[in-house]
Amino acid sequence: MRIGVITFPGSLDDVDATRAVRLAGAEPVALWHAEHDLKGVDAVVLPGGFSYGDYLRAGAIAARAPLVQDVVDRARQGMPVLGICNGFQVLCESGLLPGALTRNAHLHFRNRDQALRIERADTAWTTSYAAGQRIVVPVKNGEGRYVAADADLDRLEGEGRVAVRYVEGNPNGSSRDIAGVTSADGRVVGLMPHPEHAVEDLTGPSTDGLGFFTSVLEAVVGA
Amino acid sequence: MSTVDTVERAAGTPDDEQPWAELGLKSDEYLRIRDILGRRPTTAELAMYSVMWSEHCSYKSSKVHLRRFGDLPRSEALLVGIGENAGVVDVGDGYAVTFKVESHNHPSYVEPYQGAATGVGGIVRDILTMGARPVAVMDSLRFGRADAPDTARVLPGVVAGVGGYGNCLGLPNIGGEVLFDDCYAGNPLVNALCVGVMRHEDVRLAKAEGVGNKVVLFGARTGGDGIGGVSVLASETFEAEGPAKRPSVQVGDPFTEKLLIEACLEIFAQDLVTGIQDLGGAGLSCATSELASAGTGGMHVDLDRVPLRDSTLTPAEILMSESQERMCAIVEPGKVEAFLAVCRRWDVLATVIGEVTDGDRLTVDWHGERIVDVPPRTVAHEGPVYDRPMARPADLDDLQADDPVALPRPGTPEELAAHWLAVVASPDGADKTWVTEQYDRYVRGNTVAAQPDDAGVVRIDEETHRGIALALDGNGRHARLDPYTGAQLNLAEAYRNVAVSGARPLAVTNCLNFGSPEEPEVMWQFAEAVRGLADACRDLGLPVTGGNVSLYNQTGDVPINPTPVIGVLGVHDDVRTRVRTGWRGAGETVLLLGATRAELGGSAWAGVVHGHLGGRPPAVDLAAERALAELLAALAREGLVSSAHDLADGGLAQALAESALRHGTGARLALPDGLDAFTALFSESTARAVVTTTDPEGVRASAEWAGVPVTELGTTGGDVLAVEGVADLPLAELRAAWTATLPALFGTPEATVGSVPAGTVPTS
Numbered sequence: 001m002r003i004g005v006i007t008f009p010g011s012l013d014d015v016d017a018t019r020a021v022r023l024a025g026a027e028p029v030a031l032w033h034a035e036h037d038l039k040g041v042d043a044v045v046l047p048g049g050f051s052y053g054d055y056l057r058a059g060a061i062a063a064r065a066p067l068v069q070d071v072v073d074r075a076r077q078g079m080p081v082l083g084i085c086n087g088f089q090v091l092c093e094s095g096l097l098p099g100a101l102t103r104n105a106h107l108h109f110r111n112r113d114q115a116l117r118i119e120r121a122d123t124a125w126t127t128s129y130a131a132g133q134r135i136v137v138p139v140k141n142g143e144g145r146y147v148a149a150d151a152d153l154d155r156l157e158g159e160g161r162v163a164v165r166y167v168e169g170n171p172n173g174s175s176r177d178i179a180g181v182t183s184a185d186g187r188v189v190g191l192m193p194h195p196e197h198a199v200e201d202l203t204g205p206s207t208d209g210l211g212f213f214t215s216v217l218e219a220v221v222g223a
Numbered sequence: 224m225s226t227v228d229t230v231e232r233a234a235g236t237p238d239d240e241q242p243w244a245e246l247g248l249k250s251d252e253y254l255r256i257r258d259i260l261g262r263r264p265t266t267a268e269l270a271m272y273s274v275m276w277s278e279h280c281s282y283k284s285s286k287v288h289l290r291r292f293g294d295l296p297r298s299e300a301l302l303v304g305i306g307e308n309a310g311v312v313d314v315g316d317g318y319a320v321t322f323k324v325e326s327h328n329h330p331s332y333v334e335p336y337q338g339a340a341t342g343v344g345g346i347v348r349d350i351l352t353m354g355a356r357p358v359a360v361m362d363s364l365r366f367g368r369a370d371a372p373d374t375a376r377v378l379p380g381v382v383a384g385v386g387g388y389g390n391c392l393g394l395p396n397i398g399g400e401v402l403f404d405d406c407y408a409g410n411p412l413v414n415a416l417c418v419g420v421m422r423h424e425d426v427r428l429a430k431a432e433g434v435g436n437k438v439v440l441f442g443a444r445t446g447g448d449g450i451g452g453v454s455v456l457a458s459e460t461f462e463a464e465g466p467a468k469r470p471s472v473q474v475g476d477p478f479t480e481k482l483l484i485e486a487c488l489e490i491f492a493q494d495l496v497t498g499i500q501d502l503g504g505a506g507l508s509c510a511t512s513e514l515a516s517a518g519t520g521g522m523h524v525d526l527d528r529v530p531l532r533d534s535t536l537t538p539a540e541i542l543m544s545e546s547q548e549r550m551c552a553i554v555e556p557g558k559v560e561a562f563l564a565v566c567r568r569w570d571v572l573a574t575v576i577g578e579v580t581d582g583d584r585l586t587v588d589w590h591g592e593r594i595v596d597v598p599p600r601t602v603a604h605e606g607p608v609y610d611r612p613m614a615r616p617a618d619l620d621d622l623q624a625d626d627p628v629a630l631p632r633p634g635t636p637e638e639l640a641a642h643w644l645a646v647v648a649s650p651d652g653a654d655k656t657w658v659t660e661q662y663d664r665y666v667r668g669n670t671v672a673a674q675p676d677d678a679g680v681v682r683i684d685e686e687t688h689r690g691i692a693l694a695l696d697g698n699g700r701h702a703r704l705d706p707y708t709g710a711q712l713n714l715a716e717a718y719r720n721v722a723v724s725g726a727r728p729l730a731v732t733n734c735l736n737f738g739s740p741e742e743p744e745v746m747w748q749f750a751e752a753v754r755g756l757a758d759a760c761r762d763l764g765l766p767v768t769g770g771n772v773s774l775y776n777q778t779g780d781v782p783i784n785p786t787p788v789i790g791v792l793g794v795h796d797d798v799r800t801r802v803r804t805g806w807r808g809a810g811e812t813v814l815l816l817g818a819t820r821a822e823l824g825g826s827a828w829a830g831v832v833h834g835h836l837g838g839r840p841p842a843v844d845l846a847a848e849r850a851l852a853e854l855l856a857a858l859a860r861e862g863l864v865s866s867a868h869d870l871a872d873g874g875l876a877q878a879l880a881e882s883a884l885r886h887g888t889g890a891r892l893a894l895p896d897g898l899d900a901f902t903a904l905f906s907e908s909t910a911r912a913v914v915t916t917t918d919p920e921g922v923r924a925s926a927e928w929a930g931v932p933v934t935e936l937g938t939t940g941g942d943v944l945a946v947e948g949v950a951d952l953p954l955a956e957l958r959a960a961w962t963a964t965l966p967a968l969f970g971t972p973e974a975t976v977g978s979v980p981a982g983t984v985p986t987s
Contacts, residue, residue, distance in 0.1 A: 009570055010478050012393030016668040019685075048666075050391045053478025109386050109661045138665045140390075197665040202682065202799060204665075 001026040001217055004041035006071075006087075008033040008062045012049030013084065013196060020196040021045065024213030033065040042220045043080040043124070044071055046087025048140075048194060058101060058143045059089030068094055080124035080216050081188045085141055088180070088190030097181055097190045098156060099148035104141065105173025111140035113205040114193055115168040116179055123163055123186035124219035128211035135208035137198040139171050139179075144192040146174040146181075156181060164191050187219075227538060228266040230593045237263050246273035252607055259601045267526075267587065267594040270539035271602055274505035275512060278774050281606035284740035285772040288750045291757035298766035300729055303426060308349045308501065309419075310768025311426055312730045314794045316689055319426060321353040322418040324363070324695065324734035324790050326773035330472040331413040335380025339413050340388035340475040341449075344547050346417040347392060348501035351484055352550070354427035354491050355419025358667065359681050360389045362399040362415050363695045363734070363788045364658075367408030369650035369968050374403070377411050379969055384475075385415065386661040391477035392484070395670045396662035397679025399695055400788075403650045406699070409778030414734040414771075414788050416695055420683045425491060429500040431518035431553045431579045436497060438511070438524060439559070441566055441573035442483045442549040446532035449473035449506070449545025479548040479571075486569040487550065495562045498553035508542045508602070510551040511577075512585055515599035518553075520583030522599065527590050528576045538589045553579060613750055614743035623704060625837030627823040632901050639900055640950035642832055644960050646873045646905070647880045649831040653964035654884075675881070676804045677720040677869050680795065690798025694720035697736070697788030698872065700825040701840035706748040707755035710787040711843045714759050715909050716871050717791035722852035723867040723912050725802045725859025726793030731760055733770040733789050738782020740774045748785040749774075756787060762845045765791070802859045802867045802914075805885020809940030811865060812919040813890055815875070817851060817911030818932050821902045827873040828905035847910035847931075854929035855912065863921050870911040876904040878913050880957055883944045889954050892937035893947040900949055915939055 003021045005028055007014045014030075021028040029041050033051075038044070051062035062068060072094050075081045083091035091097040104110060113136055121131040129135070148156070153175055156162060164180035172192070180191025195209025233239075241263060243253040248269075256264050256272050264272060278284060293305055302319055303311035309323035327342025343360060350357045362385045366374045389396050394417070431438070449472065490496060498518065500510045507529070515522040526538050536544070554562050559575060566573035580586075585602070587595035616622075633639045646652050655675060664673040671690060672680035678692040696716040702709025718728050733756065738745040760767055776783045795801055806813075823829055824838030858864045870878045875894075883889050894903040916922045919935065926933045945951040 010391070010481055012391075012481075012666050016666070019668055049393060050478060050481075053391065053476070053481075055478070108383075109390055109663075111660050111663050111665070140663050140665060142390075194665065197668060200668075202671055203668055 001220060002029050002041045003216065004029045004031040004038060004044045006031045006033060006044065006046050006067060008051035008065060010050045010052055011047050013194065014047040016196040017045045017047040017084065020199045020210065020213045023199050024210060024217065026217060031067060033062065033067050036066050036070055038070055038074065043216050046083040046090050048085030048087060051086055051090065054143065059086060059093040062090045063093035072096055075188050078185065078187050080219050082125050082212060083190035084194055084196060085192055088192055091188065091190040096188050097183060098152060099146055099181060101143050101192065102145045102147050103143050104145050109142040110171050111138065112171060114139040114166060114171055116193060117165045117167045119165050120160060120163045120182060123182045123189050125189040125212045125215050126163060127218050128215040134167065136206045137193045137195050137209045138205060139193040141172065141192055144172040144174065146178045148175065159184065163189050227589055227592055227594060230265055230596045233265045234262045239263060241269055243269060246270065247277055248273050252276055255607065260597065265594050267539045267542055268597055270543045271508040271512065271595065274508050274543050275602045276606040278740065280505050280509060282772055283607045284609050284611050284774060285749065286608050287610045288753040291753055292767035295757060295761055295766060301766045301768060302423065305767065305769050308352045308429060310732065311353060312768060312792060313423065314689065314691060314729065315796065316684065316687055317423055318683055318689060319421050319423050320418060320691055320792060321350055321355045322416060322693065322790065322792055323349055323732055323769050324414050324416040324788060325349065325771045326734050326736060327413045327415065328410060328736065328773050328776055331381050332377065332409065332411050334472040335377045336384040337472050337474050339381040339384030341473045341547050342413050342415045343385055343388040344475050344477065344480050345503045346415045347394065347480065348503060348550065350417040350419035351487050352427065352429060352499055352501045353419065354425045355421040356488055357394055357417050357419045357484065358669065359397045359679060360394045360415060360417050361397055361679060361693060361695050363697055364399065364401045365407045365412035365786065366403050368405050369403040371408055373408060375969060381411065381413055382658050382661055388475055388477045390663045392481050393666045395664050395666050395673065397664065397670055397673040397681060397693065398676065399674065400697065401655050401658050404699065404784065406783045410776040410783050412736050412786060416790055418691065418693060427491065427496065427499050429514055429517055430498045431514040431522055433497055433555065434579055434581050435556060436579045437554045437556060437559050437575045438522060438577035439552045439554050439562060439573055440529060440549065440576045441552065441571055443476060443479050443546055444530045444532040444572065445541055445544050446546045447536055447540060447544065450540055450543045473545045473547050475547045482569045482571050483548055483550060486566055486571045489565045490562060493561060493565065495558045496552045496554055500551050502549040502551060504545060506542065506544045506546065512599045512602040514551065514553060515585045516603035518579065520599060521580035522577060522585050523580045524577035524587045526587050528574055530572055530574055538594050611740055611746045612743045613747035615747050616744040622837050623839055627826065627829040627835055627838050630829060630833050630835055636949050639904065640952065642828065643876045643904060643950065646827050646831050646876055647957065648960040648964050650964055650968065652827060652873050652877055654962045655965065656962065657965035657969060671798050671801055672724060672803065678724040678726065680724050680798060680801050682798045688797045688799050690795035692721045692724045692726035692793040692795060693790065695788055695790045696720065697786050699784035699786035700830065700836055702752060702787060703784040703836060704825050704838065704840045706751040706785045708840050708843055709785065710752040710755035711759040712840060712909065713787055713789040714756055715843060715845065715848050717789045718763065718848060718852060719869045719912065721791045721793035722855045723802065723869045725800055725856055726795045727856055728765060728791050728793045728852060730768045730792045731765045731789060732768050733787060734773065735770065736773045736776050736783065736786040736788065738777035742782065745782050752785055752787045756789065759845055763849060800859050800862065802864055804866060804868045804882065806866055806882050806888040806890065806915055806939045807886045808865065809888065811915040811917055811939045813892060813936040813939060814914050814916065814919060814922055815895065815911065815934040815936055816854065816914060816926060816931050817847065818908065819895065819898055819903060819906050819911065820908045822906050822908045826905060826907045827877065841907050841909050844910050850929050850931050851910050851912060854926055854931050857925055858922060863918055863925065864914040864916045867912055867914045870913065871907065874905045874907050879944060880961065882913060883954055884958055884961060887954055888939055889941040889943045890937055890939045891945045895934045
């Protein structure tokens with residue numbers, strides 16, 4: 001099982017995503033934004049950070065990187081893709097996921113340990129959890145407020161596309177406490193919180209985040 | 224016809240008026256430059272000397288005192304000492320750690336966001352320059368009164384700047400300080416620390432060697448920002464009136480710096496440089512003269528090759544510009560193409576601007592005309608040195624005689640509880656989440672402890688679990704009462720903070736923030752603080768690896784309290800055995816380690832309740848500190864304690880409250896016999912810590928062996944912090960008081976029900 005982790009200029013949590021993939025029992029593969037080369041990976045993680053310094057709009061420039069075009073093509077054929085924080089922003093900018101991430105309502109960067117509820121335990125990245133399960137992972141962002149038009153939000157809720165929701169407090173003013181969403185086929189997931197920072201007792205607030213990375217093993221093997 | 228002031232022209236026009244005073248030089252310094260060159264300096268040379276001979280770059284007032292650090296016994300742990308960009312320490316297993324603190328005080332007052340942001344950027348480049356991967360940052364911040372209107376301007380900008388830059392670089396912020404005092408109203412202190420890790424063999428030095436080797440400038444383009452930052456801004460006293468100094472503050476671009484870090488590390492890995500220097504204060508003037516001076520001496524630069532953001536810049540401005548995110552490397556000709564290829568991969572602009580030459584002159588040409596021809600050592604390392612007059616402050620006897628013993632004390636349990644809450648809820652004692660949640664503490668996935676823990680702890684090897692601990696402390700109240708003792712107290716506190724995590728303290732850095740060296744009383748404070756720090760380091764067997772001096776921190780004729788901020792680095796052989804702060808489990812025994820005396824001079828209680836600063840600071844007992852540190856390390860190794868927290872500002876009262884609030888676990892306690900409740904709670908005697916354990920007899924046995932007094936205080940559990948004869952404080956009430964202060968002062972972004980700061984959610 002090979003899981004790619006893309007590094008863009010300004011990616012920061014690529015080392016963390018790589019570690020999480022390894023701890024989950026898969027082989028992490030470093031992917032470079034400028035190359036049209038997915039190196040035969042079975043799934044891809046777009047990590048957190050400030051790709052291109054968040055200039056223009058967070059994720060906007062990275063969404064147009066050569067490799068992301070390949071990721072979009074493969075994702076439409078069912079390859080599992082996980083976007084974390086800046087990676088989520090890139091997936092929204094690339095059109096793989098609906099909605100947009102805007103400046104936090106309180107205008108501050110905020111880092112805290114955040115309680116989440118897994119709303120969908122049947123996407124490629126969440127089968128290790130039970131639906132309704134409460135987990136705690138770090139959230140840290142300045143532009144993490146999920147927004148979409150009310151009609152779109154209604155449709156997403158109706159289609160069960162909200163994968164993860166903030167509970168016990170909304171850290172950034174996201175619409176309807178949405179922390180992460182999924183594609184219609186459940187193969188692409190994006191979320192603002194950082195499961196890759198909650199994979200070891202020593203360094204994380206919990207090990208609750210590891211489930212995202214173990215889930216995809218089943219998803220690929222089962223596909 | 225050229226309008227540039229060339230060397231040739233300077234030689235022919237000795238009587239031309241030059242703006243040396245406006246550039247911050249004294250008349251005798253200007254005459255010395257003329258003497259060195261045997262003619263008047265060119266405009267470009269004058270610019271170089273003025274920035275390099277500034278207090279900020281030359282340490283001209285502090286050098287004679289700083290020698291004390293160099294005179295300390297040689298430490299086996301020290302791989303690279305004072306004089307390089309940052310000291311390097313052996314932490315075992317072939318790993319080396321480099322760490323340093325630097326001030327960005329003056330820029331942060333003028334332009335808080337950019338001042339603080341570029342402070343972080345500058346210290347990160349210093350660490351990178353040593354060949355290390357930067358792995359974490361810390362910040363020690365001091366502001367004017369918390370409720371002063373200008374603090375509401377400065378603090379949010381500084382915090383956003385520290386966070387904005389560090390977060391975007393992907394460096395976890397693992398701790399620091401946020402404190403308030405009137406004396407910092409016009410001179411906030413923004414001290415940033417960076418720590419980096421490398422293998423022993425990867426250490427790089429800033430020198431230019433090998434005739435024919437190329438000088439490569441890489442990173443951001445050079446612009447008009449920060450011109451004269453070191454000479455105009457950081458080496459003069461702020462006046463209440465005067466022209467705006469905003470253009471002297473640099474503007475940061477952390478994205479470019481992140482690329483620079485990755486490019487540099489790849490360049491180091493491929494062994495493509497023979498010497499490297501970052502461009503910080505004094506920009507190209509500093510980088511070229513220091514590289515040449517530390518090397519064989521000869522260098523030539525074609526200044527017109529420097530890529531510019533603003534094509535109208537003059538040569539002198541280019542030499543003085545402090546545009547951020549730039550580095551200068553010395554590269555063998557055969558490796559230049561590989562060097563440039565790495566830079567291209569990371570979208571980093573790189574330009575060959577010169578080469579190492581025979582001889583001992585630094586020459587700079589501008590479109591073929593010679594505008595600089597100087598001996599580089601006279602610019603970089605042989606600047607003026609002043610042994611300035613010193614005088615013990617005239618008010619010090621009165622201040623020390625004004626003992627807090629005369630202050631009204633709380634008598635009833637109700638008064639004791641009220642004073643306890645007042646200290647805990649004071650801006651200095653209060654919860655700092657408002658600040659620290661703007662910082663990323665998790666990135667890179669190696670943060671084992673961060674604020675609000677006593678020390679930041681970082682894992683440096685995932686296989687061997689080797690780790691490091693760092694703490695920064697800089698109480699200026701104690702130092703005002705006695706700078707010699709104050710500096711030692713700050714060292715002792717940082718040492719203790721590292722020790723409570725279970726780490727073995729290894730090395731010291733410092734950032735010495737003082738008023739104007741031209742005032743004899745300030746100079747005396749400085750000399751005393753350095754003497755105190757050096758003596759204490761000798762006693763503890765710790766090397767000083769480097770440091771930073773920030774002078775002229777005063778507005779008009781009122782200096783800040785002398786504020787030596789001391790950083791201590793410790794090592795964890797196995798970071799999994801680190802001891803955490805805060806109580807988690809019920810039924811554990813709470814023990815106080817160390818002895819308590821009636822010591823309230825400069826205490827938080829005196830300051831918060833009475834607005835008082837006087838008397839003598841607590842006594843320093845380095846033997847007791849060392850015994851406590853060795854005990855704490857042994858307890859950690861043996862797994863005998865489940866939590867530890869040091870006692871410092873606010874004494875036992877503050878430590879108990881913080882321990883209980885960390886994870887929401889209370890305790891039922893009784894204060895030690897033989898002490899009145901007031902002294903037991905608020906004294907700030909040193910060499911003390913509170914630990915919890917399920918094996919009190921085991922801890923007692925170890926403590927007895929180490930010669931550390933132990934007092935049993937009680938048992939953890941419940942949601943009340945109950946102290947017999949004082950108060951039963953419900954944690955909810957205590958938490959409300961502790962957490963409300965900073966949001967009330969600086970704004971509550973929005974109510975978030977039930978959410979808590981990073982690092983505090985108990986998980987199963």
